[in-house]
Amino acid sequence: MPTYTALTTVAGSDAAERLGAALEALDPAPTGLGVFEMEDGSGLWEVGGYFDAPPDGAALALLAAAFGARDFAVSELPETDWVAKVRRDLRPVEAGRFFVHGSHDAGAIPPGRVALLIEASMAFGTGHHGTTQGCLLAIERLAAAGAEPKRILDLGCGTAVLAMAAAHAWPGAEVVASDIDPVAVEVARANLEANGLSSRIPCVEAAGLDHARIAGLAPFDLVLANILKAPLLALAPGLATVIAPAGTAILSGILCDQAPEVVRGYSACGFNETDRIEIVDWVTLSLARKARKT
Numbered sequence: 001m002p003t004y005t006a007l008t009t010v011a012g013s014d015a016a017e018r019l020g021a022a023l024e025a026l027d028p029a030p031t032g033l034g035v036f037e038m039e040d041g042s043g044l045w046e047v048g049g050y051f052d053a054p055p056d057g058a059a060l061a062l063l064a065a066a067f068g069a070r071d072f073a074v075s076e077l078p079e080t081d082w083v084a085k086v087r088r089d090l091r092p093v094e095a096g097r098f099f100v101h102g103s104h105d106a107g108a109i110p111p112g113r114v115a116l117l118i119e120a121s122m123a124f125g126t127g128h129h130g131t132t133q134g135c136l137l138a139i140e141r142l143a144a145a146g147a148e149p150k151r152i153l154d155l156g157c158g159t160a161v162l163a164m165a166a167a168h169a170w171p172g173a174e175v176v177a178s179d180i181d182p183v184a185v186e187v188a189r190a191n192l193e194a195n196g197l198s199s200r201i202p203c204v205e206a207a208g209l210d211h212a213r214i215a216g217l218a219p220f221d222l223v224l225a226n227i228l229k230a231p232l233l234a235l236a237p238g239l240a241t242v243i244a245p246a247g248t249a250i251l252s253g254i255l256c257d258q259a260p261e262v263v264r265g266y267s268a269c270g271f272n273e274t275d276r277i278e279i280v281d282w283v284t285l286s287l288a289r290k291a292r293k294t
Contacts, residue, residue: 002076002077003050003051003052003076003077004050004051004052004053004054004055004074004075004076004077005048005049005050005051005073005074005075005077006023006030006048006049006051006055006060006072006073006074007046007047007048007072007073007075008046008047008048008064008069008070008071008072008073009038009044009045009046009047009069009070010044010045010047010067010068010069010070011043011044011045011068012043012045013037013045013230015045015067015068015069016035016037016045016046016047017035018067019035019047019063019067019069020033020034020035020047022063022066022067023047023049023063024049026049026055026056026059026060026063027056028051028052028053028055028056030049030050030051030055031049031050031051031052032049032050033048033049033050034046034047034048034049035047037228037230041229041255041257041258047069054074054076055072055074057072057074060072060074092108092109093133094110094113095133095136095137095140096136096137096139096140096141097112097113097114097140097168097169098113098114098116098136098139098140098165098168099113099114099115099116100116100118100136100161101115101116101117101118102117102118103117114165114168116161116164116165116168116195117191117194117195118159118161118191130279130280130281130282131226131252131253131254131279131282131284132158132161132162132226132252133279134252134277134278134279134282134283134284135162135165135224135226135250135252135284136161136162136165137277137284138250138252138275138277138284138286139162139165139166139169139224139250140169141275141277141286142169142222142248142250142286143169143170147221147222147248148170149166149170149173149220149221149222149247149248150172150173150174150221151173151174151217151218151219151220151221151222151244152166152167152170152173152174152175152176152220152221152222152223152224153175153176153177153178153214153217153218153220153222153223153224153242154166154175154176154177154178154224155178155208155209155223155224155225155227155235156178156179156180156225156226156227156231157177157178157179157184157188157203158179158184158187158188158226159184159187159188159191160177160187160188160189160191160192160201160203161191162224162226163175163176163177163188163192163197163201163203163224164191164192164195164197164201166222166224167197167200167201173221173222174217175200175201176201176202176203176204176213176214176217177192177201177202177203177204178203178204178205178206178211178213178214179203179205179206180205180206180207180208181205182205185203185204185205188203189203208231208234208235208238209235209238209239209242214242215242218241218242219242219243219244219247220242220243220244220247221243221244221247221248222247222248222249222250223239223242223243223247223248223249223250224250225239225249225250225251225252225253226251226252226253227253228253228254229253229254229255229258229261229262232251232253232254232262232265233261233262233265236265236266236268236269236271237269239269240269240270240271240289243289244289245289245290245291246288246289246290246291247288247289248274248286248287248288248289249266249271249285249286249287249288249289250284250285250286250287251266251284251285251286251287252282252283252284252285253282254282254283254284254285255281255282255283256278256281256282256283258283259276259283259285262285263285263287266285266287270289270290271287271288271289271290272287272288272290273285273286273287274286274287274288
């Protein structure tokens with residue numbers, strides 16, 4: 001059965017979310033919907049839907065005009081076994097001690113490495129993106145420097161690859177993972193189960209820091225947040241209240257030219273930059289919360 005996509009861009013999160021809701025109400029309705037901030041610093045958001053039948057072109061044109069979006073680009077996708085394709089294209093990633101792989105590469109794990117299994121059908125955020133790889137390397141550097149965090153939060157966890165890495169780096173720490181997206185939470189729990197960590201790392205659905213499990217475990221010695229610049233800046237004041245004095249935030253999902261703005265935002269909330277890792281166009285920042293003066 002063919003699949004059709006309808007994609008557009010619009011300025012601002014509010015317009016994007018309202019356009020997404022309107023797109024979802026079309027007849028035929030999309031079988032899937034995505035609303036994402038573009039990672040190029042433009043301030044534009046991509047709104048798109050997947051359809052089992054050709055979408056109504058006139059209705060799409062009216063929606064684009066109503067919300068000030070660009071005209072929808074409609075395409076028919078070829079029938080593809082996407083899991084098989086990912087297995088062909090996806091290569092294991094090594095970041096310090098960590099070896100991120102799919103089940104199809106289980107026999108390729110080098111001796112002495114910490115293997116993190118992410119199934120091919122759940123491959124987003126596995127370490128093949130420079131932001132996740134940067135976070136894994138930042139965890140490795142923090143551990144090598146002798147840090148011993150006791151309570152760790154993986155905020156916006158996606159596949160939970162960072163939570164799993166932290167649990168291996170600090171076996172005695174309490175680790176909790178969270179994501180605002182219920183699908184991501186399901187993916188994270190499946191990966192935790194596949195790696196034998198489901199009993200150790202609870203994964204909760206939460207908007208930002210708003211969850212009893214997070215509040216109950218705070219303050220955290222380490223917070224991992226691989227999301228995007230805008231939500232990272234919005235979370236800065238809240239993170240300042242849940243990270244212990246002298247605790248660390250490892251932040252990514254940041255383009256290199258966005259780093260100064262993020263550093264300024266966190267500095268205003270009581271953080272100092274302690275390290276950064278740049279991989280192609282992306283940067284991972286390590287920030288330490290200033291200890292309270294006595």
